[in-house]
Amino acid sequence: MARGVHIVAAAGLALVWAAPASAARIDLTGVTVNRGDTLRGVAAEYLVEPEKWEQILPHNQGLARDPDRALPGLKLLVPTALLKREFRAGMLVYALGEVLARKRDTSEWLRVRSGVLLHDGDGLRTMADSRARVRFAGRSMLELEPDSLAILKRPRNTAYDLSVEQGRFLVSEVSVFAKDVGFFPKKKDTAYSLTRVRDRETEVRVHQGELAVRDARDRELAVIGPGFMVRIPDGKPPSAPERFEPLSPAAAPAPAAREAEDSAKVAHPDPLIPVAAIRLQVSRDKDFSSIVLDQRFGPDRRPRPSELGLPPGEYWMRAASIDLLGEENPFSPPKLQRITSGP
Incomplete structure (x- = not known):
């Protein structure tokens, strides 16, 4: 049985979790193994089904296929779904x-x-x-x-x-x-x-x-x-x-024609977190002292700059998500956008 093993952050874990929800991915957790431990011992200690030790191999380049071979001190990447609940x-x-x-x-x-x-x-x-x-x-x-x-x-x-x-x-x-x-x-x-x-x-x-x-x-x-x-x-x-009365975001404006040059969309903060609405602010200046639009959109609404009903020009835009409790998260960093045609 593996001894002295503890869970650590896998090098790419944050990037794996931050990937778009639509992307195919396998969540991994890093496990540090002491010198002399074996893959079979690690599997018996930490996997719900130890016989699935072979599923660890594809995520660890150069790892020997012999589950009873003594391992050097190293870090293993293990599919999180295989781990016992207490190690997730x-x-x-x-x-x-x-x-x-x-x-x-x-x-x-x-x-x-x-x-x-x-x-x-x-x-x-x-x-x-x-x-x-x-x-x-x-x-x-x-x-x-x-x-x-x-x-x-x-x-x-x-x-x-x-x-x-x-x-x-x-x-x-x-x-x-x-x-x-x-x-x-x-x-x-x-x-x-x-x-x-x-x-x-x-x-x-x-x-x-x-x-x-x-x-x-x-x-x-x-x-x-x-x-x-x-x-x-x-x-x-x-x-x-x-x-109970759910949070009801303000109605979004009717969409205008989509111009090809307005390719940049207003980003949603943290797309993995369930939200009830998105608050969008648009300003003439970067410090948002001259706000020309401050509006809520539904969580599935991703307006293009050209759909905001603003005259042509350069604008600073930022967005904040509003969670299902009605609490507003911090605004995203301001981003400069150009609108080339008016409403």
């Missing part, structure tokens, strides 16, 4: 303000910045006026609003990905445990927001997809569809699902 790292991809992390089996909270890897048992918390976003393999994501606390650890004998202690969270394709209740996405691309009031109740709102609510014995209590919410007081069953 999450990456802190966004940290605003004071964001703290606590390693498993420790009590000290330390300030962290984006790029940090979080593993099973690690805690993450945001202080006042702070926010954090953790991305897991594929499109799975957890976002913490101010004054929130989450533990990336499954409760014993359950299949939940993490537990939340207090605060507000935006969740995508991740199962969550709160007090005595669990939330399981039933469909791909399920996104939901969750508010946990310690020693009181949990509220969950489903923005897309479908979510199952289960008790600590894994009994299904409710199924929530998009646009519905439930409240679960501690120690009591969930309320009946009720509708």
